Amino acid sequence: PLVTSKELFKKAYEGGYAIGAFNVNNMEIIQGIVEAAKEENSPLILQVSAGARKYARPVYLKKLVEAAVEDTGLPVVLHLDHGESFEICKACIDDGFTSVMIDGSKLPFEENITLTKKVVDYAHEHGVVVEAELGRIGGVEDNISVGEREATFTDPDQALEFVERTGVDSLAIAIGTSHGAYKFKGEPYLDFKRLEEIMKRLPGFPLVLHGASTVLPEFVEACNKYGGSIHSAKGVPEEMLRKAASLGICKINIDTDLRLAMTAMIRKYLAENPSEFDPRKYLGAAREAIKEMVKHKIRNVLGSSNKL
Numbered sequence: 354p355l356v357t358s359k360e361l362f363k364k365a366y367e368g369g370y371a372i373g374a375f376n377v378n379n380m381e382i383i384q385g386i387v388e389a390a391k392e393e394n395s396p397l398i399l400q401v402s403a404g405a406r407k408y409a410r411p412v413y414l415k416k417l418v419e420a421a422v423e424d425t426g427l428p429v430v431l432h433l434d435h436g437e438s439f440e441i442c443k444a445c446i447d448d449g450f451t452s453v454m455i456d457g458s459k460l461p462f463e464e465n466i467t468l469t470k471k472v473v474d475y476a477h478e479h480g481v482v483v484e485a486e487l488g489r490i491g492g493v494e495d496n497i498s499v500g501e502r503e504a505t506f507t508d509p510d511q512a513l514e515f516v517e518r519t520g521v522d523s524l525a526i527a528i529g530t531s532h533g534a535y536k537f538k539g540e541p542y543l544d545f546k547r548l549e550e551i552m553k554r555l556p557g558f559p560l561v562l563h564g565a566s567t568v569l570p571e572f573v574e575a576c577n578k579y580g581g582s583i584h585s586a587k588g589v590p591e592e593m594l595r596k597a598a599s600l601g602i603c604k605i606n607i608d609t610d611l612r613l614a615m616t617a618m619i620r621k622y623l624a625e626n627p628s629e630f631d632p633r634k635y636l637g638a639a640r641e642a643i644k645e646m647v648k649h650k651i652r653n654v655l656g657s658s659n660k661l
């Protein structure tokens with residue numbers, strides 16, 4: 354069935370593990386992820402961004418996720434990723450999503466609170482949970498200056514006030530990650546001190562890590578070996594993710610590693626089978642790679658195997 358993340362996060366927080374939140378844009382990506390969760394007997398969040406809704410059209414993704422639930426019997430959270438307005442959150446809630454993110458992180462603090470509270474009120478009336486964001490996920494400068502860090506990372510005192518005034522169910526925090534394949538110019542770094550300060554003020558409250566792809570080297574190398582050009586790519590080392598999962602991070606967002614797995618396998622298949630032109634062959638190979646990658650993340654990074 355489609356479920357909310359309330360209970361999943363509570364168990365994950367207490368159990369010191371995290372739930373994977375994987376972005377979906379087409380059938381093969383959904384199938385690869387869901388097959389992996391099924392084999393690992395793991396809870397799962399499938400998330401749809403505004404861009405994914407534009408690419409695939411909302412009804413296709415909704416029906417594909419419903420098909421995945423029917424086919425596997427898995428409990429799945431269907432989550433809107435980075436909703437930027439009350440309207441898109443409302444549309445998804447009305448369309449049967451069980452969780453939505455309202456991302457007001459670009460707004461001044463008070464406006465973020467007002468917008469988030471409006472979404473929370475509507476979502477909670479419909480039994481849907483809400484993720485918000487405080488602090489700016491982004492900023493890939495090398496060794497961000499202290500001033501820069503203070504300006505963009507989540508302020509622990511503000512986080513407490515934000516949660517109390519909005520009633521939000523989980524909070525995406527900025528502690529050094531950013532979206533995409535170029536997260537760090539220097540050494541990878543997450544501000545665990547800051548995470549612990551936030552946890553002190555919000556004990557037991559589910560926190561979310563965006564921009565958490567590792568940018569797996571084997572896929573970057575495969576992309577480059579078969580005609581790609583992806584250089585200086587760097588992600589979050591898996592041991593940092595394991596540490597975050599053992600702390601208050603209950604949801605870990607992964608999209609770039611899915612994209613790299615899919616792209617690497619399609620490049621590889623086409624290069625090695627130049628006379629082949631059946632999409633089921635290269636999309637099938639990509640689906641298999643996604644499944645193996647997600648199983649690895651569930652088992653060795655998130656720790657959510659056999660937690661159903």
Ligand SMILES: O=C(COP(=O)(O)O)N(O)CCCOP(=O)(O)O
Nearest residue numbers: 402404533563564565566606608609
């Ligand atoms: O946190 C992440 C992904 O982080 P990652 O890049 O490290 O995988 N996300 O919320 C995914 C954002 C995807 O948005 P879009 O579909 O518009 O490109």
Ligand SMILES: [Zn+2]
Nearest residue numbers: 532563564606
């Ligand atoms: Zn994100």
